[in-house]
Amino acid sequence: MRLLFVTSEIFPLIKTGGLADVSGALPAALATTGLDVQILLPAYRGILAQCDAPRLLGSLQAFHDIRCELYQTTLPGTDIPLLLIDYPALYDREGGPYHHPQHGEWQDNPLRFGLLSKVAAMLSVPNMLQPWLPDLVHCNDWQSGLTPYYLQQLASPAKSLFSIHNLAFQGNFHADWRHRLMLSEQDFQPAGYEFYGHLSFMKAGLYYADALATVSPTYAKEIQTEQFGFGFQGLLQHRTDDLTGILNGIDTQVWDPASDPYLPAHYTSSALANKKLVKQALQAELGLHQDATGPLLGVVSRLTHQKGLDMLADIAHELLASGCQLAVLGSGEPALEQQYLALMRQYPGQVVVTIGYNEPLSHRIMAGTDIFVMPSRFEPCGLNQMYGLRYGTIPLVANTGGLADSVHGGAVMADGTLPETMTGLVMPENNPSTLLVTLRQAVHIYANSGQWQQLQKQAMRQDVSWETSAKHYFELYQDLLDI
Incomplete structure (x- = not known):
């Protein structure tokens, strides 16, 4: 089973919150189950320099005016292939992955993460860069929310899973961006990527993905209510049979009081x-x-x-x-x-x-x-x-x-x-x-x-490792692919 894991941040290269920790740990846990995993990430400033011998695979014409390069390396500390989208005009800049140094959001975020979504879909159909094609594309949060739409647009045979890490952050933008992002006009409607007159990356993920997941069983229930649904509760209720809640784990090697290199002393539950x-x-x-x-x-x-x-x-x-x-x-x-x-x-x-x-x-x-x-x-x-x-x-x-x-x-x-x-x-x-x-x-x-x-x-003594969670994801992937 070949899996493309699409994310906008990943530990230890770029982190603003829990998504980075999940992206750094879950693929590694999945790899131990026998999955053939690759990760796709934008090449933000300094990331190529942090990686071991990145190799240029070639370039992709993602949009009419954007041709980006794709590098392959490995995620530091693992042997998992990491694909990096290099387009300096969008990614090589000071500040965080979503905000400029003065805390405001980058005004071209729709293009920056539209590119991430489009490249993910392009890598799932035959291309000149690598023979490896995923059976399944696992998208994470609104930044990769257009991926399931582009998969459909390109008639990709790959299945898609869209993970909701936080429904409050939705990637809603002015409707005019749909032209630059080459989205079909006829799909700008409630039965599509439109959300109260806006182009919504989150809506696209929720509507077009083959299956939906979120990061805990309780949250999967909560987001189907008005209190926690942020306007998407109706759609999520409609797709309730396609929605699975899987509790995250943590990287128990990075977070281990018995060996943590950042601590001046170490301890265990039996030696506190x-x-x-x-x-x-x-x-x-x-x-x-x-x-x-x-x-x-x-x-x-x-x-x-x-x-x-x-x-x-x-x-x-x-x-x-x-x-x-x-x-x-x-x-x-x-x-x-x-x-x-x-x-x-x-x-x-x-x-x-x-x-x-x-x-x-x-x-x-x-x-x-x-x-x-x-x-x-x-x-x-x-x-x-x-x-x-x-x-x-x-x-x-x-x-x-x-x-x-x-x-x-x-x-x-x-x-x-x-x-x-x-x-x-x-x-x-x-x-x-x-x-x-x-x-x-x-x-x-x-x-x-x-x-x-x-x-x-x-x-x-609680089991907070990714091992159990990874098994649940593996079973979800199998169900999605009818294996």
Whole structure:
């Protein structure tokens, strides 16, 4: 079975969020099942230089005015073929894959990711670049949403699977882009790629793909409701038989407290003592007081309303007054960034906020904190709660999406122990007062070292690897190809 995996970001080359982690880990897990996998990615600035001996395969005339080159290399740290679309006018620029340095979206994003989608489809039909043709094309999020449409346009025999990582980001653009992207005028309608008068990459993926997947079973149900469907709930209800929810895994080699190169000491579930050393080193690194009696709370996230971090900021004063500490890493909405920076100024030595993204520091926060806070208003899957489980850093999460599927709550029993199934704290409702109550429950358990260590060990015993998830994808591919 030959699989082309199409993505707009991939760890370790380019990362803005969980999609990069999934794209870096899932193909590798699939390769162990015997799949013949290739990955397709835009050659953003500096990526060719990061790869081992990229080889020019040739060029493709994707659109009337765009002829791009295609390079083949391997994904660093693996032997999986990586195909890179080289078109400097669209990809060789400062900033992120979606936004320019001033945070606004690139105005030509429809063309940038229309090119990604078109090249993916062109590689699935006979071409002059390589004899390898995929049986199935796995597209991820709106950036590759036009791929299933182009597959149909080119009469490709390849099947398509479209994965929804976050339905809130839809790739909706002015209708005029359909001409530049060579989309048929007759398909600009509700039974096509049109969405409330716009060209929608997400709509194209949802409508034209042979099958749909999303990143947790609960989220698959949620997106068929008005609350979480973002206007697509009707279409998703119509395609409910084609929609599968598969919980993501994590790369347990990259995220391993027993060998993580970013940590000053290592530990396991059966030898937890060094976790305290990691915490002390993190406190020293960040300038936090080391004599605090309460737990150290961690946040590594986009600072946005979706992530519920405005609620955490609203109750922070009460938490901090009880002796907790807070370490935050992330960026996002300017007002929320400023709210957290103000907390740091008000509570020196108790709150530290690092604006931006820092992979090594994210590992140390994950290992060195006691409680990882994720009060998301919606969360398709989430990976940080799984990193928390892996590192014995107890996740406190909202009861939504993949958080609900991966973290199991509970309460102290009459004999002073915790349920054997408990792996974290789950908010029964999503509001600031419930977040505060749930955090206080976590602090209460933390104060009992025996209960806390039991909870840590139970969390660390959870299987959060990609192995199980990859098997589910493999079965989904087989069903799609009728194998």
